[in-house]
Amino acid sequence: MALLEVQNLKKYFKTPRGILHAVDDVTFSLEEGKTLGVVGESGCGKSTLGRTILHLLDSTGGKIFFKGEDITVVSRNKLGELREDMQIIFQDPFSSLNPRFSVSQTIREPLELRGRLSKAEMEEEVDRLMEVVGLAPRLRNSYPHELDGGRRQRIGIARALALKPKFIVCDEPVSALDVSIQAQILNLMLDLQEKNGLTYMFVTHDLSVVKYISDEIAVMYLGQMVEKCESDRLFERPIHPYTQALLSAIPIPDIHAQNKRILLKGEITSPINPKPGCRFAARCAYATEKCREPQELREWEPGHFVACCRAEEVSA
Template structure:
């Protein structure tokens, strides 16, 4: 697992704020602001954080569905940022996405077979009988009957629609799948089925996942490592066992304190964060978390902490910036 598949260096994604008669740019929403991380082959890297922290924007930027403002995204050593469209299209065969809403991600005018075959048609990967065989095979792989190929998306339940989305993502035999909150819109009973399916597929096809979610219990179950995001940046990145056993960053500590315990007799100290998440259009100076942090120091208000190694994990916090 030490061989890297995807390397992200100083990634930013800013959205312009436009106002006035002449639609002038008056500011920027810093959705992703200086990300650095690596995804290793065969692992599942979980990405967690509050709504609006930049998780989904990160996932879409990695696949170039949103073009990054600055930074590098190296896939197997090759920087994808700024590649000509034709070269990027060839690389995209190796990277696919499973979207959050299993209904909105499926074109209601297309049959299930047409939806699954769309990547095959775009990349001219199969035609005729081979195309039909591949559609049937993919449906069977995700636990659906091949006879469903002539039906439409609205005829299926949420869990079945997400299986169709997964089948489409597998069509071109990708190496990396970005799963953007793939179970958050599903019933709890169905969530476990989809999570187990993703794990089985990972073992079967040697897949690598970036798993984006806000449910820490789901992320703990499926991930190898976990990155915690706050206001466009990663504040802690660690092995899941270390992270849950001993969170270092004050924000991670607050997040984990909110996870319900299955033991009704267990006493847990809840850390309640004051105030609201600052606006990414006007982030605070220094550490982005200092306005809500119980351990805030003077340096936190002026200097932005870097993500650095602390005892085998990475943390962006001045509490651990010792010489």
């Protein structure tokens, strides 16, 4: 059974110019212990998808199942329970951490709010969590501004782990870090996943990062999931024209490799009051009349889903 199942999830925002379809009819399931990478350009709805699943935002439509239970609408009590099972790690630990809280206070806070441990037990647990994420004990009383980005993200990870969650939305967790530190944090996250059987939804616009960490990858374009399959397969055989363009933009280190970067022309469709049909069509070299109809995410080959009625022609 999948740990998380999302069916036709929608999150719309009312704006002065109309209804903005930030997440539109997204469906997927995620097995326990696996990582789903979610990629796409800035503004395509990755963060909104993660936050809506975690109930940090109310959904507009669709269903969310967690451990087989429908959590689409939850009571206050239930929300408290879910907070233990589902956590988030943010991109910028500096703005998500309270600047007036020391390292130990920050990590202790979720334990205090839940209120099941004695003071001494909490201190012990803070020590343990600091060790788990590789923070030296001497940093206990340091403040976020005294630490570098990597250490700040380690605090964010320790805090997210405090309540022993099953599922963590990782929202661009290494995007603000130096490349040299990114690998350390990614390896820490992989290690923690293995030891604790964690399930991740890993949101990023960085394709090299997503390839490294994901079992499966979902590609989003303007609120919709346009392609999803096993990580290696996506890089080997991208089908959706948008995925192909996205992957073609990755620099290839081989000087003999042909530069086949696909440059997108045409206007970007607005996510406000969008028409039915493929949102990528205006920029797509393969677009025809058929693309004006709603596109269904269909199984192109076992485990490989594509929302493109022209997939046969594109892949020919």
